[in-house]
Amino acid sequence: MHFSSGLCLFIALVCQVSCEETIIGLYGETVEVPCNKGAPKPKDLIMTKWKYNNGALLTQSKDKNVTVKATKEYMNRVSMTEDSSLLIAGATLKDEQTFTCMIVVDGDISEFPVKVIIHKAPTTLDFTSPAAELEIGKPTQLGICSAHDANPAAVITWYKNKKPLLADGKGIVISSALKVDNETGLTTTTSVLSYTAVKEDADAFFTCGTLNSSSSPISFNVTYPTEKVSLQVVSKGPFKEGDNLTLRCKADGNPPPTSFNFHIKGKVVKVENSDTYTLTKVTRKDTGEYKCSLIDNAKMEDSKNLTINYLDMSLGLPGKVTKRAGEGLTFNLADASGELESVAWKKDNVKLNKQPAFEKLTYADSGKYEVVVTMGPLNKTAYFELVVEGVPVIQQLKTQKAKDSQHSVLLCTAEGFPKPTVSWSVNGTVSSESSYINGEITHSLTIVPSVNLTVACTVSNELGQDTKFVNVSILYEEVKMDKQDSSEDSDSTKLVVGLVVSLLLTTVVVGLVYWLYMKKSKQGSWTTGEKDDGSNEESKKLEEKIDEKLEENIQKVEV
Numbered sequence: 001m002h003f004s005s006g007l008c009l010f011i012a013l014v015c016q017v018s019c020e021e022t023i024i025g026l027y028g029e030t031v032e033v034p035c036n037k038g039a040p041k042p043k044d045l046i047m048t049k050w051k052y053n054n055g056a057l058l059t060q061s062k063d064k065n066v067t068v069k070a071t072k073e074y075m076n077r078v079s080m081t082e083d084s085s086l087l088i089a090g091a092t093l094k095d096e097q098t099f100t101c102m103i104v105v106d107g108d109i110s111e112f113p114v115k116v117i118i119h120k121a122p123t124t125l126d127f128t129s130p131a132a133e134l135e136i137g138k139p140t141q142l143g144i145c146s147a148h149d150a151n152p153a154a155v156i157t158w159y160k161n162k163k164p165l166l167a168d169g170k171g172i173v174i175s176s177a178l179k180v181d182n183e184t185g186l187t188t189t190t191s192v193l194s195y196t197a198v199k200e201d202a203d204a205f206f207t208c209g210t211l212n213s214s215s216s217p218i219s220f221n222v223t224y225p226t227e228k229v230s231l232q233v234v235s236k237g238p239f240k241e242g243d244n245l246t247l248r249c250k251a252d253g254n255p256p257p258t259s260f261n262f263h264i265k266g267k268v269v270k271v272e273n274s275d276t277y278t279l280t281k282v283t284r285k286d287t288g289e290y291k292c293s294l295i296d297n298a299k300m301e302d303s304k305n306l307t308i309n310y311l312d313m314s315l316g317l318p319g320k321v322t323k324r325a326g327e328g329l330t331f332n333l334a335d336a337s338g339e340l341e342s343v344a345w346k347k348d349n350v351k352l353n354k355q356p357a358f359e360k361l362t363y364a365d366s367g368k369y370e371v372v373v374t375m376g377p378l379n380k381t382a383y384f385e386l387v388v389e390g391v392p393v394i395q396q397l398k399t400q401k402a403k404d405s406q407h408s409v410l411l412c413t414a415e416g417f418p419k420p421t422v423s424w425s426v427n428g429t430v431s432s433e434s435s436y437i438n439g440e441i442t443h444s445l446t447i448v449p450s451v452n453l454t455v456a457c458t459v460s461n462e463l464g465q466d467t468k469f470v471n472v473s474i475l476y477e478e479v480k481m482d483k484q485d486s487s488e489d490s491d492s493t494k495l496v497v498g499l500v501v502s503l504l505l506t507t508v509v510v511g512l513v514y515w516l517y518m519k520k521s522k523q524g525s526w527t528t529g530e531k532d533d534g535s536n537e538e539s540k541k542l543e544e545k546i547d548e549k550l551e552e553n554i555q556k557v558e559v
């Protein structure tokens with residue numbers, strides 16, 4: 001017990017010298033200064049006294065009321081709490097001194113000095129004199145930041161995008177100044193930031209701040225000269241004739257130039273207070289190179305090649321084209337600024353899968369054509385009527401045996417345009433005509449030949465005519481069809497005559513054999529009735545044979 005109280009005394013003595021307690025009060029508020037770190041009052045307390053270097057402030061004897069001893073500035077500002085703490089109202093910096101609490105306990109006196117420090121946050125923080133603009137690479141006073149009436153002096157920090165800027169003696173120079181108010185003792189800190197901008201600072205915001213406060217952010221117009229000019233085409237391409245075309249000249253400097261030179265096909269047009277130039281109702285002649293440049297620096301330029309698309313249908317054909325069969329039809333499709341994207345054909349309103357081949361025209365090529373060409377947003381349509389005409393030509397002339405073999409049907413097929421008229425060299429019983437399709441017509445004639453005939457079929461139109469012949473006989477029909485040729489005629493006749501002669505000879509020989517046989521049977525080789533019967537049968541068989549032979553021969557000739 002004695003030992004511990006001795007230790008306490010020792011600590012108290014040491015503290016009197018070196019570990020003076022410090023408390024921080026706030027400016028303008030009431031500062032509470034505890035006595036002996038707020039330790040409970042000793043039981044045998046005789047008197048408590050607060051004093052400072054100018055004398056006594058308060059005293060309190062045991063079981064007595066507090067007595068104010070202070071004069072002047074402390075007279076009305078000091079008081080003491082139940083636990084002996086000193087209260088100082090309306091703290092100012094003048095209160096920054098040491099106050100001592102003295103306790104008298106049964107003949108023993110203890111003193112507890114407390115150092116009071118008064119703190120004050122800056123009243124206001126101002127960001128003033130912001131630079132009008134920042135020019136890249138040029139050191140500029142960005143602004144002044146002031147933290148007013150603080151204690152201790154406020155430390156101002158500059159921030160770019162919330163990151164502290166540290167003075168590097170080159171791009172960032174910060175100079176601070178302190179000013180102490182000779183009445184209040186409060187300090188106003190002023191900090192000036194000199195800053196050399198870089199291009200990215202166009203989007204940066206700057207603030208300054210103290211421990212607990214920050215200015216509102218400020219951004220700057222960062223100026224820099226133009227390094228690149230670009231010519232933009234504002235209107236949406238691809239362009240076609242009649243479009244309006246707006247060009248824009250963009251310079252990357254800040255502030256951007258207000259005037260530009262546009263080079264429109266070799267002609268320089270100065271545009272002021274605008275960066276655009278519009279060409280109205282462009283034509284194919286406007287295709288070419290466009291340029292824009294800075295007024296004060298022609299080397300700063302950009303160019304673009306622009307194409308004004310056009311599509312002219314130019315088949316080079318009249319509305320109605322008349323051509324001879326076998327000839328070719330040549331035409332251009334279109335005159336265009338680029339490759340055609342599609343060419344669609346229709347013939348007589350029916351879609352064709354591909355472009356018709358007109359190298360060698362046929363009658364089937366005749367018709368009404370429509371062709372649509374497209375290129376980008378452009379399309380053109382052309383129409384023409386193609387008429388393929390030609391002298392009629394007989395394709396085929398043949399005979400057909402009618403079912404009853406009594407009459408012959410002659411078929412004459414011809415091609416030609418305009419529609420050929422068909423005529424025959426004979427009169428028929430029935431004559432009919434097929435429909436006229438793709439320049440082809442077939443005419444049929446039914447005749448009952450009473451004599452051997454050579455029939456001619458003649459086809460004709462205003463361009464000319466054609467004739468072919470066919471043989472028609474009573475007994476047989478000749479399929480062969482030929483142009484008239486007398487020498488061939490006689491050869492054929494000879495052949496036919498030869499055949500008929502051999503047929504006659506065969507008949508004569510068979511007749512002779514039959515006659516001989518009859519004569520022999522009459523001489524009595526077969527006498528009995530049965531035998532007669534047999535001979536009768538045999539003779540019948542022979543007759544049949546002869547008939548067969550005859551028929552065979554006739555058929556041979558017919559074939």
Ligand SMILES: *[C@@H]1O[C@H](CO)[C@@H](O)[C@H](O)[C@H]1NC(C)=O
Pocket residue numbers: 063064065
């Ligand atoms: C202490 O002060 C109060 C009024 O503040 C008074 O009523 C009281 O009598 C005083 N006591 C003594 C011992 O003077």
Ligand SMILES: *[C@@H]1O[C@H](CO)[C@@H](O)[C@H](O)[C@H]1NC(C)=O
Pocket residue numbers: 120121211212
């Ligand atoms: C700053 O704010 C902190 C808490 O955010 C506070 O503890 C401190 O006392 C304040 N300082 C000033 C000087 O206002």
Ligand SMILES: *[C@@H]1O[C@H](CO)[C@@H](O)[C@H](O)[C@H]1NC(C)=O
Pocket residue numbers: 182183
């Ligand atoms: C404060 O200083 C200014 C000049 O520096 C002086 O004019 C003024 O009288 C001073 N005030 C006091 C209270 O000392």
Ligand SMILES: *[C@@H]1O[C@H](CO)[C@@H](O)[C@H](O)[C@H]1NC(C)=O
Pocket residue numbers: 132133219220221255
């Ligand atoms: C930047 O410049 C533009 C005009 O060039 C102006 O309208 C704007 O107020 C300026 N901004 C600042 C932060 O100075």
Ligand SMILES: *[C@@H]1O[C@H](CO)[C@@H](O)[C@H](O)[C@H]1NC(C)=O
Pocket residue numbers: 242243244280281
């Ligand atoms: C082009 O501009 C002229 C006048 O500026 C306007 O009358 C016309 O409608 C424009 N044409 C198109 C296709 O925008």
Ligand SMILES: *[C@@H]1O[C@H](CO)[C@@H](O)[C@H](O)[C@H]1NC(C)=O
Pocket residue numbers: 289303304305
């Ligand atoms: C435009 O075309 C011209 C001639 O063909 C060519 O010399 C030039 O380089 C082109 N310009 C651009 C920007 O393509």
Ligand SMILES: *[C@@H]1O[C@H](CO)[C@@H](O)[C@H](O)[C@H]1NC(C)=O
Pocket residue numbers: 374377378379380
């Ligand atoms: C052809 O162009 C016209 C406008 O000129 C457009 O209305 C039409 O749709 C186009 N047709 C085709 C097949 O592209």
Ligand SMILES: *[C@@H]1O[C@H](CO)[C@@H](O)[C@H](O)[C@H]1NC(C)=O
Pocket residue numbers: 425426427
């Ligand atoms: C065909 O008949 C007509 C009368 O109908 C006649 O004038 C003409 O001579 C006949 N032709 C032939 C080849 O028999």
Ligand SMILES: *[C@@H]1O[C@H](CO)[C@@H](O)[C@H](O)[C@H]1NC(C)=O
Pocket residue numbers: 450451452473474475496497500
């Ligand atoms: C027709 O020709 C055939 C064969 O040449 C011949 O047999 C026949 O007698 C001829 N008919 C007439 C009527 O001339």
Ligand SMILES: *[C@@H]1O[C@H](CO)[C@@H](O)[C@H](O)[C@H]1NC(C)=O
Pocket residue numbers: 453454469470471478480481482485486488489490491492493
């Ligand atoms: C009849 O046909 C034969 C064989 O085709 C031919 O040689 C002859 O010239 C034709 N006769 C007539 C009269 O046309």
